Amino acid sequence: MTNIAWKTACYGVTAVCALALAQLAAAPARAANFDIGAIDITQPWTRATPKGASSAAAYMTITNNGSTPDRLSCVSSEVSGECQIHSMTMEGGVMKMRPVEGGLEIKPGETVMLKPGGFHVMLVNLKHPLEQGQEVKVMLKFEHAGTIAVEYPVAAIGAAAPGAAAGGGTMMMQDHGGMMQMDKH
Ligand SMILES: [Cu+2]
Secondary structure: OOOOOOOOOOOOOHHHHHHHHHOOEEOOOOOOEEEEOOEEEEEEEEEOOOOOOOEEEEEEEEEEOOOOOEEEEEEEEOOEEEEEEEEEEEEOOEEEEEEOOOOEEEOOOOEEEEOOOOOEEEEEEEOOOOOOOOEEEEEEEEOOOEEEEEEEEEEOOOEOOOOOEOOOOOOOOOOOOHHHOOOOO
């Protein structure tokens, strides 16, 4: 494994994003689906944050089963002062994050995965660290489908995926059954 010191431009909240990309750990995971209108949200998850971190990223898979495009924005979360939808792109060897203007478009029939290294929900100005095994409630707004509260189970610090033994070849667990019961409380 290479341990790359990612550089991010995240409006002054770089610490967690950088750490999250660089660190590797196994993650517990539970799976829950959230539906509103034509929008189907699966496998929401986030990660525990190191002490002093000011932000965290949350992830999920979103499918638009409708016939019109929809747009995702983040309204609020119970653990942070603010929340935003960010994109992440590699530019000249540097990872850059920025808010998605006007919301993240999800086209009819399209599935968009928010995941490390890509789109994510950015929880800015954390009120307290996120702890593994907890759940974080976030209010999301879809322009057409409406507003929905989604619960994000908190995986280990630096986890690359929910329920995965993290690393370069990350394996996403498809099975929502017994394999995923790895939480330790
Ligand atoms: Cu971000």
